Amino acid sequence: MVLEMAILHVLKGEELHFENDFAIASLFIQSISGYISHSLRKCIEEENKYLLLVEWEKLEDHTIRFRESESYLEWKKLLHHYYNPFPIVEHYEMVVENKK
Template identity: 65%
Template sequence: MILEVAILNVIPELADKFERNFKIASGIISKMKGYISHELQKCIEEESKYILLVRWETLEDHTEGFRGSKEYLEWKALLHHFYNNPFPVVEHYRGIDLG
């Protein structure tokens, strides 16, 4: 499993609209091949800052499958205009066996 992590700095006065659009966008991403789950968390200290966590079966399910799809264009149209500088950096993580 791969964990996609993105810090989203949303334009403060657009935060409510961003959350509404994100609910719509959730329906898009959740239907993609390799998708496992996702969550959006809102920062307590900075109310217009969010963290997006998406679990994928493989890295390619995100970087090639989702990002190369027509559904990603819908995702971008719904969400990308809400982001303030800096534009979100997306990173990918894999679990470490601690046992």
């Protein structure tokens, strides 16, 4: 499993519109082979800052299957105009995990 992580800085005053469009865009990312799950979390200290976490089976499921798909074009159309600056996307693999 690969965890995609991005910190999203949304234009101030556009948070509610972004959240609504994100709900729609979620349908596109979920349609990709290799997708496992995703979550969007809102920062408590900065109301226009979000954390996007997406779990993929393999790195290529995000970097190739999603990024080269028609679904990505729809995702991009719905969401990319909200970001300033544009987010840096990183990928992580599990080293240690503890759950209660």
